[in-house]
Amino acid sequence: xxxxxxxxxxxxxxxxxxxxxxxxxxxxxxxxxxxxxxxxxxxxxxxxxxxxxxxxxxxxxxxxxxxxxxxxxxxxxxxxxxxxxxxxxxxxxxxxxxxxxxxxxxxxxxxxxxxxxxxxxxxxxxxxxxxxxxxxxxxxxxxxxxxxxxxxxxxxxxxxxxxxxxxxxxxxxxxxxxxxxxxxxxxxxxxxxxxxxxxxxxxxxxxxxxxxxxxxxxxxxxxxxxxxxxxxxxxxxxxxxxxxxxxxxxxxxxxxxxxxxxxxxxxxxxxxxxxxxxxxxxxxxxxxxxxxxxxxxxxxxxxxxxxxxxxxxxxxxxxxxxxxxxxxxxxxxxxxxxxxxxxxxxxxxxxxxxxxxxxxxxxxxxxxxxxxxxxxxxxxxxxxxxxxxxxxxxxxxxxxxxxxxxxxxxxxxxxxxxxxxxxxxxxxxxxxxxxxxxxxxxxxxxxxxxxxxxxxxxxxxxxxxxxxxxxxxxxxxxxxxxxxxxxxxxxxxxxxxxxxxxxxxxxxxxxxxxxxxxxxxxxxxxxxxxxxxxxxxxxxxxxxxxxxxxxxxxxxxxxxxxxxxxxxxxxxxxxxxxxxxxxxxxxxxxxxxxxxxxxxxxxxxxxxxxxxxxxxxxxxxxxxxxxxxxxxxxxxxxxxxxxxxxxxxxxxxxxxxxxxxxxxxxxxxxxxxxxxxxxxxxxxxxxxxxxxxxxxxxxxxxxxxxxxxxxxxxxxxxxxxxxxxxxxxxxxxxxxxxxxxxxxxxxxxxxxxxxxxxxxxxxxxxxxxxxxxxxxxxxxxxxxxxxxxxxxxxxxxxxxxxxxxxxxxxxxxxxxxxxxxxxxxxxxxxxxxxxxxxxxxxxxxxxxxxxxxxxxxxxxxxxxxxxxxxxxxxxxxxxxxxxxxxxxxxxxxxxxxxxxxxxxxxxxxxxxxxxxxxxxxxxxxxxxxxxxxxxxxxxxxxxxxxx
Numbered sequence: 001x002x003x004x005x006x007x008x009x010x011x012x013x014x015x016x017x018x019x020x021x022x023x024x025x026x027x028x029x030x031x032x033x034x035x036x037x038x039x040x041x042x043x044x045x046x047x048x049x050x051x052x053x054x055x056x057x058x059x060x061x062x063x064x065x066x067x068x069x070x071x072x073x074x075x076x077x078x079x080x081x082x083x084x085x086x087x088x089x090x091x092x093x094x095x096x097x098x099x100x101x102x103x104x105x106x107x108x109x110x111x112x113x114x115x116x117x118x119x120x121x122x123x124x125x126x127x128x129x130x131x132x133x134x135x136x137x138x139x140x141x142x143x144x145x146x147x148x149x150x151x152x153x154x155x156x157x158x159x160x161x162x163x164x165x166x167x168x169x170x171x172x173x174x175x176x177x178x179x180x181x182x183x184x185x186x187x188x189x190x191x192x193x194x195x196x197x198x199x200x201x202x203x204x205x206x207x208x209x210x211x212x213x214x215x216x217x218x219x220x221x222x223x224x225x226x227x228x229x230x231x232x233x234x235x236x237x238x239x240x241x242x243x244x245x246x247x248x249x250x251x252x253x254x255x256x257x258x259x260x261x262x263x264x265x266x267x268x269x270x271x272x273x274x275x276x277x278x279x280x281x282x283x284x285x286x287x288x289x290x291x292x293x294x295x296x297x298x299x300x301x302x303x304x305x306x307x308x309x310x311x312x313x314x315x316x317x318x319x320x321x322x323x324x325x326x327x328x329x330x331x332x333x334x335x336x337x338x339x340x341x342x343x344x345x346x347x348x349x350x351x352x353x354x355x356x357x358x359x360x361x362x363x364x365x366x367x368x369x370x371x372x373x374x375x376x377x378x379x380x381x382x383x384x385x386x387x388x389x390x391x392x393x394x395x396x397x398x399x400x401x402x403x404x405x406x407x408x409x410x411x412x413x414x415x416x417x418x419x420x421x422x423x424x425x426x427x428x429x430x431x432x433x434x435x436x437x438x439x440x441x442x443x444x445x446x447x448x449x450x451x452x453x454x455x456x457x458x459x460x461x462x463x464x465x466x467x468x469x470x471x472x473x474x475x476x477x478x479x480x481x482x483x484x485x486x487x488x489x490x491x492x493x494x495x496x497x498x499x500x501x502x503x504x505x506x507x508x509x510x511x512x513x514x515x516x517x518x519x520x521x522x523x524x525x526x527x528x529x530x531x532x533x534x535x536x537x538x539x540x541x542x543x544x545x546x547x548x549x550x551x552x553x554x555x556x557x558x559x560x561x562x563x564x565x566x567x568x569x570x571x572x573x574x575x576x577x578x579x580x581x582x583x584x585x586x587x588x589x590x591x592x593x594x595x596x597x598x599x600x601x602x603x604x605x606x607x608x609x610x611x612x613x614x615x616x617x618x619x620x621x622x623x624x625x626x627x628x629x630x631x632x633x634x635x636x637x638x639x640x641x642x643x644x645x646x647x648x649x650x651x652x653x654x655x656x657x658x659x660x661x662x663x664x665x666x667x668x669x670x671x672x673x674x675x676x677x678x679x680x681x682x683x684x685x686x687x688x689x690x691x692x693x694x695x696x697x698x699x700x701x702x703x704x705x706x707x708x709x710x711x712x713x714x715x716x717x718x719x720x721x722x723x724x725x726x727x728x729x730x731x732x733x734x735x736x737x738x739x740x741x742x743x744x745x746x747x748x749x750x751x752x753x754x755x756x757x758x759x760x761x762x763x764x765x766x767x768x769x770x771x772x773x774x775x776x777x778x779x780x781x782x783x784x785x786x787x788x789x790x791x792x793x794x795x796x797x798x799x800x801x802x803x804x805x806x807x808x809x810x811x812x813x814x815x816x817x818x819x820x821x822x823x824x825x826x827x828x829x830x831x832x833x834x835x836x837x838x839x840x841x842x843x844x845x846x847x848x849x850x851x852x853x854x855x856x857x858x859x860x861x862x863x864x865x866x867x868x869x870x871x872x873x874x875x876x877x878x879x880x881x882x883x884x885x886x887x888x889x890x891x892x893x894x895x896x897x898x899x900x901x902x903x904x905x906x907x908x909x910x911x912x913x914x915x916x917x918x919x920x921x922x923x924x925x926x927x928x929x930x931x932x933x934x935x936x937x938x939x940x941x942x943x944x945x946x947x
Contacts, residue, residue, distance in 0.1 A: 028291070028296070029234075030234075030556060030557065031285065031287065031296060031297070031556050032233060032556060033278050034278045034279055034281075034325055036233060037323070037325075038226065038227025038228065038231045039172075039227070039244065039246035039323075039359070039361050040246075040279070040325050040359055041227070042225065042227075042228075042244070042246065043168075043170055043246055043248045043325075043359045044279075044327070044359070046168055046170055046248070048166040048167055048168055048250075049166060049167050050167055051148035051149060051164060051167030051168075051169060052073050052074045052075045052076075052148075053071045053072065053073055053074070053080075053148060053149040053164070053169050054071070054072055054074060054146055054147035054148060054149055055069055055070075055071055055082070055144060055145070055146040055147070055149045056069060056070045056071070056072055056079075056146075057069065057128070057129075057130075057131060060131065062121060062123060062133075064118070064120050064121075065085060065118040066083050066084060066085040066118065066121070067083070067084045067085075067121055067133060067142075068081065068082065068083045068084075069082055069144075070082070070099060071096070071149055071169075073171075076173070078098070078171075078173045079098075079099040079100075080096050080097065080098055080099060080171055081096070081097050081098070081099045082094075082095070082096050082149075083095040083096075084121075084133075084142065084144075084151070085116075085118045085121075086118060086119040086120070086121055086135040086136060086140075087116045087117065087118055087119065087368070088116070088117045088118070088119055088384075089380065089381050089384050090137065090140070090370075090371045090372070090373075090377065090381065091116070091368055091369060091370050091371060091381050091385075092135070092142070092153060092368070092369040092371065093116065093366070093367070093368050093369075094151070094163065094365065094366075094367045094368075094369065095364065095365060095366050095367075096169075096171060096247075096249070096364065096365035097364040097365070098171070098173050098174065101173070101174050102174040102175070102176070103174060103242075105174070105245070105362070105363055105364050106321075106322070106362060106363045106364070106569055106573035106574060107363065107364055107366065108319050108320065108321050108363070108366070108574070108577070110577075110580075110581075110584075110610070111319065111321075111386055111577075111580070111608065111609050111610040112319075112385055112386065112610075113384075113385070113387045113610075113613075116368075116384070116385060119135060119136035120136060121133050121134070121135065121142075122134050124141065128146075129145065129146050129147065130143060130144060130145045130146060131143075131144050132144075139155050139156055140153070140154070140155055140371065141153075141154045142154075148164070148167055149164055149169065150162060150163065150164050150165050151163040151164065152165075153369060153371070155371070155373075158311075159254055160253075160254075160312070160314060160371065161251055161252065161253055161254075161314060161369060162251070162252040162254075163249065163250070163251055164249060164250060165250070165252045166250045166252065166355060166357070167250075168248055168249065168250035168357050169248065169249050169250070170246070170247065170248040171247050171248075171365070172243075172244040172245050172246050172247065174242060174243070175243055177229055177243060228240070228243055228244040229243050229244075233555055233556070234555070236554070236555035236560070238555070238560065238561050238562055238572075239496055239562045240562070241496070241562070241570075242362075242570075245361065245362040245363075246359065246360060246361050246362065247320075247359070247360050247362075247363065247364070247365050248357060248358065248359045248360075249357070249358055249365055249367065250355060250356065250357040250358075251316055251355070251356045251357075251358075251367075251369075252353060252354075252355050252356075253307045253314065253353060253354045253355070253356065254351060254352075254353045255309050255311060255351050255352065255353070256307045256308070256309050256314070256352065256353065256354045257309065257330065257352045257354060257743075258270055258307070258308045258309065258354075258733075258743045258744070259271045259305055259306065259307045259308075259328060259354055259356065260305070260306045260307075260308065260638065260641055260731070261302070261304050261305045261306045261315075261638060261641050261642050262280055262282060262301075262302065262303060262304065262305050262326055262638075263300065263301075263302050263635070263638040263639050263642050263644075264298040264299055264300045264301065264302075264607075264619070264620075264635065264638070264639070265280060265294070265295055265296070265297075265298060265635075265638070266290050266291065266292045266293070266294060266296075266298065266619075266631050266635060267292070267293055267294065267295065267631075267634065268293070268634050268744075268746055269633075269634035269637050269638060269731060269744070269745075269746035270743065270744045270746070271305075271328055272295075272328070273328050273329050273330050274295065274326075274327050274328050274329070275327075275329050277295065278295050278296075278325075279295060279325035279326050279327040279328075279357075279359070280295040280325065280326040280327075280328070281295060281296060281297040281323075281324070281325050281326075282297060282301035282302075282303055282323070282324040282325070282326065282576065283297040283301065283323040283324070283556075283575065283576065284297070284298075284299055284300055284301055284548040284558070284575060284576050284578065284579055284606045284607075284608075285297045285298065285299065285548055285556055285557060285558055286299070286546065286548050286550035286557045286558065287299070287557075287620075287621075288620075288621040288655070289621055289622070289623050289654075289655045290620065290621070290622075292627055292628070292631050293631075298620060299548055299579075299605045299606050299607070299620045300576075300579065300605070300606050300607035300608065300611070300617065301324070301576045301607070301608055302607070302608065302609050302611075302639075302642035302643065302644065303317065303318040303319070303320060303324055303326075303358070303609060304316070304317045304318075304382060304609060304641075304642045304643070305318075305326070305356060306375075306378060306641055307354060307356075308375070308733060308737065308743065310737070310738045310740060311373075312372050312373040312374075313372040313373060313374060313375045313377070313378050313737065314369070314370060314371060314372055314378070315368075315369070315370030315372070315378045315381065315382060316356065316358075316367060316368070316369060316370070317368040317370065317382060317385065317386075317609070318358045318360070318366075318367050319366040319367070319609070320358075320360040320363045320364075320365075320366065321363070321573070321574045321575065321576040321577045321608060322360045322361040322362045322363050322572055322573055322574070322575060322576070323360065323361045323561075323572065323575060323576075324358060324359065324360045324361075324576075325358075325359045325360075326356065326357070326358055326359075327355075327356070327357040327359070328354065328355070328356055328357075329354070329355045330352065330353070330354055330355075331352075331353045331354075331355060332350050332351070332352060332353060361561075361572055362572055362573050363573060368385060370382060374737065375733070375734045375737055376724075376726055376734075379643075379724065379725045379726045379727065380724060380725055380726075382642075382643055382725060383643065383724065383725025384725075386609050386610040386612070386613075386643060387610055387612060387613040387643075388612065388613070388643075388721060388722050388723065388724065388725045389612045389613075389643070389644065389645040389646055389718065389721040389722055389725070389728075390587075390599070390600075390612065390613055390614060390615055390646070390722065391599065391718060391719060391722035391857075392599065392601060392615070392616070392646055392718055393598075393599045393601055393852060393853040394711065394715055394823050394824075394852035394853065395427045395428065395465055395601075395822070395823050395824060395852070395853070396427075396428070396541075396601045396616065396646075396675075397674075397676075397711060397714045397715060397718065397823070398425065398426075398427035398428070398676070398707070398708060398711065398822065398823040399424075399425060399426050399427060399428075399676050399677075399678075399704050399707060399708075400426075400427065400428040400429075400430060400467070400675075400676060400677035400678070401415060401419070401426050401428065401429050401430065401677075401678055401688070402429075402430030402432070402467075402677055402678060402679040402680075403430075403432070403678075403679060403680040403681075403682075403684075403686070403687075404432035404433070404434070404679075404680065404681055404682040405431065405432040405433065405434035405435060405682060406429065406430075406431055406432075406435075407434075407448065408445075408447075408448035408449060409448070409449055409450070409451065409452075409454075409455045412429055412455055412459075412466075413455070413458065415429060415688060416429060416458070416459060416462065416464065418688055418690055419689075419821065420462070420821055421690075422689065422690040422697055422701065423701060424689055424690070424697075424700065424701045424704055424705075425704055425705065425707075425708045425819055425820065425821055425822060425823075426464065426704075426821070426822065427464055427465060427822045427823050427824075428464065428465045428467055428541075428677075429459065429464065429465075429466055429467075430466070430467045430468075430469075430543065430677070430679075431449075431466065431467070431468045431469065432469050432682075433469055433471070433506050434448075434682075435448070435449055435468060435469075436469075438475065438477075438507065439475055439506045439507035439508075440475050440477070440480050440482065440507065441469070441470045441471055441474070441482065442470065442481075442482055442527055442532070442533050442534075443534070444534075444535055449535075452534075452535030452536075453535050453537060456535075456536075456537040456539055456540055457537065459539060460537070460539045462821060462822065463821070463822045463823075463824035463825050464539070464821075464822050465539045465540070465541060466539060466540050466541070467540070467541045467542065467543050467603070468540060468541075468542065468543065469542075469543045469544075469545055470542050470543070470544060470586065471505070471506070471544065471545050471546045471547065472512065472513060472515065472544065472546065472547050472549055472578075472582045473503070473505040473506070473507065473510035473511070473512055473546060473549065473550070473551075474486055474492075474507075474510055474511045474512070474513060475507030475508065475509075475510055476502060476507075476508075476509045476510060476511055477507075482527065483511065485523070486511060486513050486520075486523075487500065487511070489519075489520075489523065491513050491514055491517060491519070491520040491523065492511045492512065492513060492514060493511075493512045493513070493514045493559070493563050493564070493565055493571070494514075494563065494564040494565075495560075495562075495563060495564070496560075496562040496563070496564060498564075501559070501560070501563045501564075503551035503552065503553055503554050503559070504551065504552040504553040505546060505550055505551065505552055506546070512549055512551070512559065512563075514565050514566055515578060515581035515582050515584075515585060516565045516566050516567075516569070516574060516577065516578075516581055517565070517566035520566075520585075521581060521584065521585035521588070522585075524585040524586070524589065525585050525586070525588040525589035525592055526589065526592070527589065528542070528586070528589030528590055528592070528593050529589075529592065529593045530593060538594070538598070541590065541600070541601040541602070542586050542589075542590065542600075542601075542602050542603075543602070543603045544579070544582050544583050544586055544602060544603065544604045544605070544606075545605050546605070547578060547579040547582040547583070547604060547605060547606040548578065548579060548605070548606045549578055549579075549606075558575075559571050559575070559578075576608050577608055578606065579604055579605065579606020579607055579608065579611070580606070580607060580608040580609075580610060580611050580614075582604065582606070583602050583604040583607070583611060583614040583615055584613075584614050586600075586602045586614075587600040587614040587615055588600075590602065596855070597854050597855060597856070598853060598854055598855075599853055599854060599855060600614075600615065601615060601616070602614060602615035602616070603615060603616045603617070603618060603675075604616070604617055605617070605618065605620055607644065609642070609643070610643075611644060612643045612644045612645065612646070615646065616646035616647065616648075616674075616675050617639060617644050617646065617647050617675075618647065618648055618649060618650065618675060618677065619632060619635045619636070619647070619648070619649040619650070620654075621650075621654045621655060622649055622650055622653050622654055622655070623653045623654065623655040623656050624652055624653030624654075624655065624656040624657055624658035624662060624663075624684075625653060625656065625662075626662060626761065626762065626763050628649075628653055629649075629653070629662065629665060629666050629669060630747065630761040630762075632648075632649035632669065632673070633669075633673075633746055633747060633748075633749060633759070633761070634746040635647075635649065636648065636649065636673055636674070636729055637727075637729060637730070637731050637746060637749055640674075640727030640728065640729050640730055641727060641730075641731070641734075643725060643727075645674055645718065645721045645727050645728040645729065646674050646675055646718070646728075647673070647674055647675055647729070648670060648673045648674055648675030648676055648677060649670070649673070650677065650678070650679035650680075651663075651666045651667055651669075651670040651676070651677060651678040651679070652666050652667075652678050652679070652680060652687055653666070653680075654679055654680060654681055655681050656681075656684065657684045657685055657687070658687070660692040660693065660696045661763065661764075661800065662763070663687060663692060663696070663700070664692075664696055664699045664700060664703075664800060665759070665760055665761060667689070667699075667700045667703045667704065668699075668703045668759060668760065668803045669759035669760075669761065670703075671703040671704060671706055671707040671803070672706075672707075672751065672755075672757045672759065672803070672805065673729060674714075674718075674728050674729055676707055689701070689704070699800055699801055702801065703803065705819045706803065708816070708819045708820075708823065708826070709815045709816055709817050709819055710813075710815055711816060711823055712814040712815060712816055712831060712847060712849075713751075713752075713754075713755075713813050713814055713815065714728075714751075715848060715852075716814065716846055716847055716848045717751065717752045719848040719865075720752070720846070720848075728751065728752065729749055729750075729751060730749060730750050730751075730752075731745065731746065731749060731750070732745050732748065732749065732750060732756070732771070732773055733745075734750070735750050735753055735773070736773040736774060739773050739774075739791070741771060741773065741791070742771070742773055745771060747759075747761065748770055748771065753808065753811065754807060754808050754811035754812075754813055754836075754845065755782070755805060755806070755807055755808070755813070756770070756772065756779065756805070756806045756807075756808065757803075757804070757805050758770040758796075758804040758805075759804070760798050760802060760803070760804070765798055766797065766798065767795055767796055767797045767798055768795075768796050768798055768804060769793050769794065769795050769796070770793070770794050770796060770804055770806070771791070771792075771793050771794075772788055772790040772791060772792050772793075772794055772806065773790055773791050774790040774791060774808070775790070775791055776790075776839060777789075777790045777791075777808065777809055777810070777838070777839070778790065778809035778836075778838065778839055778899065779806040779807065779808060779809060780806060780807045780809065780836045780898045780899065781804075781805075781806055782805045782806065782807050782834075783803075783805070784926070785898050785923075785926040785927075785928045786926065787809075787898070787899055787927070788806070807834065807836040807898070808836060809836050809837060809838040809839065809843070809899065810836065810837070810838035810840075810842060810843050810844070811836050811843055811844070811845055812833055812834065812835050812836070812843050812844060812845025812868045812870065813833070813834045813836075813845055814831050814832070814833055814834075814845070814847040814868075815831065815832050815833075815834060816829050816830070816831055816832070817832050817893075817894075818830070823852075824852070827852065827890075828888070828889040828890055829890060830890055830891045830892065830893030830894075831847070831890060831891070831892050831893060831938055832892075832893055832894040832895070832896060833845075833868060833875075833892065833894075833895045833896070834896050834898070835870050835875060835895065835896065835897040835898065836898045836899065837870065837897065837898060837899035837900060838899075841870075841871075841873075841899075842869075842870055842871050843868075843869075843870040844867070844868060844869045844870070845867075845868045846865070846866065846867055846868070846880055847864070847865070847866045847868070847938070848863065848864070848865050848866075849863060849864040849865075849866075849886065849888050849890070849938060849939070850862060850863040850864070850886055851886075857884075857886075861883045861884050861885060862884070862885060862886045863881075863884040863885075863886050864884055864886045864888060864938060864939040865879070865880040865881040865884050866878070866879065866880055866938065866939070867879070867880035870897075873903075873945065873946040873947075874943050874944065874945045874946070875895065875897075875943065875944040875946075876941075876942070876943045876944075877892075877936070877940070877941060877942050877943070878941055879941065886939065887939070888937070888938055888939055890937075890938045891935055891936060891937050891938055892934050892935070892936050892937075892938060893932075893933060893934075893935075894930065894931065894932055894933070894934075895930070895931040895934065895944065896928060896929075896930050896931075897928065897929040897930075897931070898926075898927070898928055899927055900922070900927055900928065900929035900946075901927070901929075902922040902924070902929070903920070903922075903929070903946040903947055904947050905917060905946075905947045906918045906920050906931055906944060906945070906946055906947070907944070907945045907947065908934050908936065908942060908943075908944055909942060909943040909944075909945060910936065910940075910942055911936075911940045911941045911942060918931050918932070918933070918934055918944070919931075919932050919933070920932070929946075931944060
């Protein structure tokens with residue numbers, strides 16, 4: 001008979017499986033509210049407008065890199081060190097730490113791509129109560145007010161942002177835990193020591209005495225407050241050896257009504273105020289079939305918030321990897337403390353204002369203020385800090401077919417053949433956890449997948465790939481090579497008592513490698529080499545799931561906060577970095593296995609700021625419901641604003657079973673989102689695209705083919721994202737920042753600056769209304785070529801075949817209209833250029849071409865980057881980047897010009913002065929001019945002249 005603990009473990013796993021299968025066991029009580037999180041509850045109880053902090057201006061030190069001075073908490077006498085730096089690219093960095101902490105506090109490593117370069121600061125004016133400092137731009141100034149401490153950022157006379165104007169700076173200092181008997185004596189001694197540290201005035205006034213008395217009272221209350229030294233949630237107790245360590249800071253944004261970002265939440269694009277409910281939570285958690293329109297934490301966290309108004313865009317990047325809550329409130333600037341400053345610098349004002357408060361459980365305050373002023377400037381500034389989206393291999397932008405699970409090698413071959421039989425393109429087939437030998441990652445089930453290399457070679461013969469899942473929980477099994485090596489090297493995360501941390505996940509009892517350890521990450525990366533990952537080949541790529549990390553029997557289904565990582569840091573300090581490091585190590589493993597030549601593809605569920613550098617993200621365990629289809633749009637848009645462009649949602653919904661109309665609409669939506677993958681739960685009926693009848697197969701085929709035809713456009717957008725940090729899928733307000741009608745729209749979006757997409761996401765819809773922005777602009781329906789003037793709300797009748805997509809007048813889009821079974825099969829196929837003329841009879845666009853899979857575009861400048869320009873009745877192809885050299889067999893097959901007039905003739909002027917008359921067709925009803933077979937190389941210079 002099995003031991004009781006073993007039987008309980010399997011009962012628990014069976015229960016988890018049942019919950020996930022039925023999707024009826026999701027219980028919000030498994031996840032904390034702010035009121036159930038001791039530090040959040042403490043911080044939220046602080047009353048605004050009564051800040052105890054004052055800046056000690058006599059401690060100010062100014063050098064070429066930063067301004068430093070001390071902040072003193074008048075109540076507990078604990079001094080802090082404030083450091084303010086101006087950064088290149090129009091940014092300000094604000095750091096606050098204890099002046100003399102008992103031990104170091106955690107500072108987030110590895111997220112910044114480099115230490116930001118500073119700009120000189122200069123004191124402009126100073127008096128006994130404030131100091132004014134100029135940044136490198138004479139237009140931007142910082143005004144620091146001593147008491148209460150406040151920092152204002154100004155551009156000319158415009159107040160852009162104020163720090164601590166609501167007085168919500170709270171910094172819980174590290175302290176020794178005191179027993180009751182000696183508490184008063186030790187508190188008194190500590191108070192004297194702190195007083196010595198801060199060099200207070202020698203004269204002890206009545207005010208000083210009152211403050212000291214208040215300090216004693218506060219310390220008494222702190223020592224006795226529940227949850228400061230130990231916290232229990234449900235059956236789990238969190239020991240807190242360091243005691244209370246939380247931090248908080250508020251930012252006020254006058255003139256701002258619209259804020260965005262801080263993914264991941266299943267909510268609207270525009271963030272809501274949180275006054276009447278919980279703050280937005282950033283704490284990576286495994287939440288299956290998550291609720292919608294909710295500030296609950298999900299799988300990933302990017303602490304970047306964007307604030308937008310018609311005047312300017314700002315950003316706040318809160319570099320902290322601990323559990324974080326973000327409170328958002330709206331106000332009128334003239335009715336707050338900040339209003340006094342506004343009255344002074346701008347005149348009396350009742351303009352709107354948004355207040356944002358960040359609350360984190362541990363670490364230091366390290367905040368970057370991104371000053372824009374344009375949306376694109378924010379993207380460039382954030383990318384300069386955390387990096388740009390990795391440039392993905394071309395195949396990964398095509399269609400992916402996945403489910404939990406394809407049963408065996410024969411099942412894989414059958415699905416692969418099904419795509420060819422039904423003439424539906426597909427690039428990748430995925431295998432979930434059942435492909436392994438007993439949930440042992442880096443292995444194959446010997447009965448179901450006995451010949452993985454042959455299976456992979458069969459896919460490669462059709463120029464297709466495979467992705468297998470490799471999760472970061474390792475089955476505890478003395479005969480399992482991965483477990484034995486992790487344990488022998490001491491690479492597992494530890495408990496607070498120093499033993500290997502273990503929890504329950506898919507394999508049963510599992511250990512959790514410490515991915516914060518660089519040695520561990522290097523070892524993990526080595527496991528993806530072909531001689532270590534048996535059966536793997538060069539067309540096998542990786543999926544990291546459950547990497548929040550998910551611990552079925554842990555608090556909130558994750559790792560205990562008092563688990564210990566490399567360097568003695570607790571999981572509470574760095575929790576949100578775990579998935580970031582898992583994807584990092586996996587991506588580096590793929591690069592290393594190729595000798596550094598091949599670009600990786602890694603999909604991750606958990607993420608943090610900087611995860612964009614390592615691959616793709618998806619929105620997790622959604623459901624086959626119309627509401628989940630709709631929410632996929634703002635979820636992907638929010639991720640894009642936060643630097644992660646390569647995003648998508650499970651097409652069809654992971655849980656439950658879509659009917660044919662929902663599945664078709666989801667394929668049509670997914671075809672126009674960056675990451676395009678169908679996925680389904682183990683216990684749902686099969687839903688390959690051809691299983692819903694001939695008509696629905698035709699509709700799905702058409703949606704997928706539209707994706708493949710646009711792959712040159714998608715690939716070029718991702719190259720631009722890699723170079724600039726600008727999102728591929730973006731809200732309308734990014735392109736039209738002064739149009740207030742766009743600020744709350746999240747049911748339509750832009751792809752780059754050229755395509756506007758309004759998917760049909762309502763059940764039984766007979767029409768949709770799309771907003772076409774841009775005063776004096778025109779838009780063209782990409783399917784009918786009908787021209788529409790802007791701005792307008794356009795009602796569009798729809799049928800099941802409709803995917804409303806519009807090309808912006810003034811743009812040129814490259815396509816490949818010869819769609820084949822996979823993207824690699826289309827490598828040498830010709831291009832068609834779609835030219836959408838503006839009212840000024842002009843247009844422009846770009847095309848990027850390389851080998852589609854290696855780093856040679858970067859290391860050897862092997863690429864073609866073309867600039868297409870239509871002006872003065874001439875379409876010209878020129879070299880956008882003369883550094884690139886690459887040979888492609890592809891050529892220009894056709895040019896379609898929308899909004900044209902009938903020419904008397906068309907002449908091709910070739911690269912060496914050759915001139916050739918071209919045949920053309922003109923449709924007078926649609927004003928579309930089609931030029932056939934110019935037959936020029938995609939990499940050459942040429943012009944088409946309309947006479």
